[in-house]
Amino acid sequence: MSPSVHGGRAKCLQRLVRLDMPVPTTVALSFDAVRDIARGQMPDMDELIAPFGGAPLLSVRPSSQDPDWGGPSAILNIGMNDERHAALCAEIGEEAATAIYLRFIQSYAVQVARLDPEPFYLPDTPTLESVRVMLDAFEYETDEVFPQDPVQQLGEVLRSMARAWDGTTARLLRQAKGAPIDAGLGLVVQRIALGVGQGTSGSGVIQFVDEVTGERRIKGRYLSQSQGREALSAAKGALYLVQDGRGPSVEEELPELFAELVRFGELVRVRLREEMQIEFTIENGKLHILDGVRVQRSNRASVRIAVALAEDGIIPTDEAVMRVDPAVLSELLHRQVAPMTERDRIVRGIAASPGAAVGRIVFSANDAQASAARSEPCILVRRETTPEDIRGMHAANAVLTVRGGITSHAAVIGRGLGLPCVVGASDLVIDKKRRVMIAPDGREFAEGEVITVDGSSGDVLAGTATLEEPALDNAFQTLLKWADEYRDIGVRANADTPADAQTARNFLAQGIGLCRTEHMFFEGDRLGVMREMIFAHTSEDRRAVLERLLPMQRGDFIELFEIMQGKPVCIRLFDPPLHEFLPADKSGHRELAEQLSLPLSEVNARVEALSEYNPMLGMRGVRLGLTYPEIYDMQARAIFEATVEASRSGDPVVPEIMIPLVSAMREVELVKSRIDAVAGHVRAETGTNFTYRYGVMVETPRAALRAEDIVQYAAFLSFGTNDLTQMTYGLSRDDAGRFMSSYVNAHVYAEDPFHTLDIEGVGELLKIGAERGRLGRRDVVLSICGEHGGSRSAIDFCRRQGFDYVSCSPFRVPSARLSAAQLAISDSRKNSMR
Structure with a gap:
């Protein structure tokens, strides 16, 4: 059977x-x-x-x-x-x-x-x-x-x-x-074994593990003169199974039958190799076992049960690793809405970053910071977020946006911060003048009202929901330790700040696969310095302003290197278009004019001059680095000086410098020559020798197609699958959420390509880029560092293409480690059967 x-x-x-x-x-x-x-x-x-x-x-x-x-x-x-x-x-x-x-x-x-x-x-x-x-x-x-x-x-x-x-x-x-x-x-x-009639008769259920915590303990109920599972729903008259101060128990009143149930329970656990719930009936004093089903369990319990079965020698460790859904680990890292909580749903959007949080509604980053200063939890609600909102996101307990998809700005940053996030709630209306958000059913929620954001389900709930705390216990750590023994591909983390790096370190990431340096410029007073640089008229003026940013960047990199303790740190040089550092509204322009002591007309003119019809395809990435080379010069100097400083007190640091948005070999060659020159100056000034690795972030189809040429100047290729998907499909990842569900429902796309790596299209470019990269440099290091890096299908694809590692948000590292292990175990089992 x-x-x-x-x-x-x-x-x-x-x-x-x-x-x-x-x-x-x-x-x-x-x-x-x-x-x-x-x-x-x-x-x-x-x-x-x-x-x-x-x-x-x-x-x-x-x-x-x-x-x-x-x-x-x-x-x-x-x-x-x-x-x-x-x-x-x-x-x-x-x-x-x-x-x-x-x-x-x-x-x-x-x-x-x-x-x-x-x-x-x-x-x-x-x-x-x-x-x-x-x-x-x-x-x-x-x-x-x-x-x-x-x-x-x-x-x-x-x-x-x-x-x-x-x-x-x-x-x-x-x-x-x-x-x-x-x-x-x-x-x-x-x-039927009758649970009613003469003598001792009744029915009940028994299990030997707590379905919420996973801890070993006997649970269940027994009801005299009953059938089926009536004992579980009986308002009165049911007996507890073990001795309990709240009332009589089967253990006390029917000790022989209780001992027999316990014996059966242990037998089932060992022979069926699972925690089972047993349904039983007592018919005139005789015990009958009617059914045995796998105990329904919480995510927390599923981990503890799998580990306990392996530690007791009932199942091998590889089977314990295979029994836990990797998505479970992501949820255990965050607070979650309690399962039995009533849900007064305001709206449902896209579940972009797991976890749940309760807080008061705020509509701007400044208000979020002010709320945090008052120690008041808040939810940042925006039509969509921009890099300027990062400070507010740091201050908020969760983020909710009307626009966006799974790889939109809010989603990516939310996952990196471990911040619950719901995006693409397109049925929600924000009235900025009245400072209210309007639900699809017409209800209005004003600034300051309390809501709950469930980033695991995509629900936004009215009021305060009951939350469960994260569950990072010894079983969690043990399971991941076993997973690391089986996986055959590296797992790094995308980490933009020292706090991100510490999270990555805590989750045992094998290094940083993507550090987006521009996020550092939104911290504290740095945004003002960046704006001064943007308004500088000459290269010399820009260099003078950047000198003030240099020690700040150097300090960040020193802290990153010290946290990672000799593990590789891949730093992507400045990428976004400059307009992202400027305010978008008139009041912001007036404030900026006052800060810089400039006429408003000059500020407006500069903002207009930097505006582009399609900024994501405009002057950003390496194009900006070649146009304003002093930016990359400053960042390279900060990296190398931090390398020297961090290596004095710890393991030698070998930084990896990555150039974004490359499409031609000449771009890579020109930037490399300047970075090599900066490295030479720092070696001469410090009297310290050091090494570094230089590589490219492959985000354009042309870079994948010309990988054989590009690797003449690059030791590694890291595929940025977010932008590569965007450019391959011709889709805006921030706008695609508005129609993506219709496309998926109509089977135009099997899945949202920003959520699940498109193996047939984007994957073909990765495969071509990898093959051609190896033709140009046999020892080229290959990886992906887009948000797909934490998904099972992408990890499987990378393993089969011989990639060296994947990189994902810090909070996705545990599930990526588990997915990689499960894929390796599955392949090993298939091979052993051949």
Whole structure:
């Protein structure tokens, strides 16, 4: 019997039987058999019912391949009719027998006949009169007498459950949980062990692990005179399983049965190699095991359970690594909205950076900083963010934007900071004059009102939601330690500040794969100095202003190098267009004119002169470095002086200097000659020798196509997949979110290419660039440093192309390490089977 043929529940029951556990007689119907039933082709019912003997009471439960895919509700007590009811009255008493009959009539009427549940409510006290009333209600609603033939009852139950699985709603729900379109359903038919009647009788469930924390402890409930899972929902009368000060327990009142349950639990954990929840029934003092299902668990518990099973020698460490979804780790690093919290949703956008935060609405970076100064948590709400908002993002607890996609500015910075972020909430309206945001349903939320941003789901909630704290325990660290033993590709972090670098170090990144230096210029007073440089008229004037930035950059790099302790640090030189450092509105222009003591007309003229029709394809990156070479000169000097200083007190530093937005070999050659010259000057001035590596960020299709030429001057190629995707598709990553869902739904694109690396198109350019790069330099180091670097599909692609490492946001490093390990383990298993 296989889960892919009969389903997981059927396979588990088969294993319980083989372990000599007291499982009632059970027959499993395969996926194919259930499909036939849905088409009207019933099995041989006499043959199906024969193993159960005469006049059996039966249950039918669903058995899908994966329990998370769901299925129709179980139906108990099939076979109850007037004759069997009379017999049971004599055997176990009228009240108990009547309760069983009523439960069956109710479930049959509602779940099989699809009748309105209102006429079929269960009375507090079961009586013969209530049976007659319910049978009359069934006949009134259907114009048919309630079926008395057990074979007919069973056939109708099987047909109903088979057809329910194929219903549109059920199909969409399970596909949302990852089930394939053709996922099958098995059905398990089992003899009922009565939990009602004479002697000690009842039902319950037991598990041996806490589903929230993953810690080993016995949990569950038992209810005398009950069936199925009634004990879990009983308002009163249920017993705890272990001794509990809140009330009586099975351990105290039924010690022998409790000991037997514990023995079965340990046996199942070891032999089934999983934490299971066992459903049991006690029938007149005899224990029956009805079902065993995998314990539903929180993300935190899934990690701890996998590690505990491996540490106890039940599963090997590679299997523990394979059992945890890498996405789980990203969530564990952040606070999350508690699962049972009521969600008063304001709007839903794109879940751009995981985690959740509560705070008061603010509409500007300055207000966010002011709120942080008052120690008041805030949520920065913007139409879209710009580099000028970075200070506000640092101060905010979360970010919400109306525009943007998964690789928009807010999303990228949010992930780098570990800041919850929802972008592309296009149904939200911001009224800047009235300082309110307007929800799709018309509700208005004014500045200062409290909201919750859930960056894991994309929800923005009204008010204060209950949050759970991050879960970075020993099990988390142990799992990643094992993962590192199996993975075969390096994992670095994108880190722009010393704080980012410390986070990367804490998550055991193997270095920094991308340090975007321009983000340093938005800190503190540096923005004002940058603006002075922009308004300088000559190269000499710009160089004089940049001299004031030099010690600040040098200090940043020293701190980066010291934090990383000799690990590689790849520094991308200045990239964005200069207009991003200037205010965009009139009030900002007036303020800037006052700061620089310039006429407003001159400020307006300079801003206009720097404006471009398409700045992302204009004077930025290496083009800016060649036009204003003093900028790159200053940055190179800061890097080399920091190298000398940091190497005096720690491991020798070998910085990696990366040139952005390259499209021609000559660009690389010209910049390299200036950087080499700066390196020579610093060596002469300090009397210290040092080495550095020089490379290129491949973000344009032409750079990928001309990689063989470019590597004549570059020791490494790092593919910036954000911009490379943007340029390959001709899509703006900030605007694509407005129509991307329509494209994906229409199957124009399989996935959002800014979220999932396009292997066929962008991947082809990466492959070409890698192959041609190796033709020009056999030992060229290859990597990707775009946001795709943390995704499983991109890691898999890079491994297969022989890349040396991937680089991603610091908070995605743990999941990238786990994904890389799982891919290596999968390949190893496939190879061993050949």
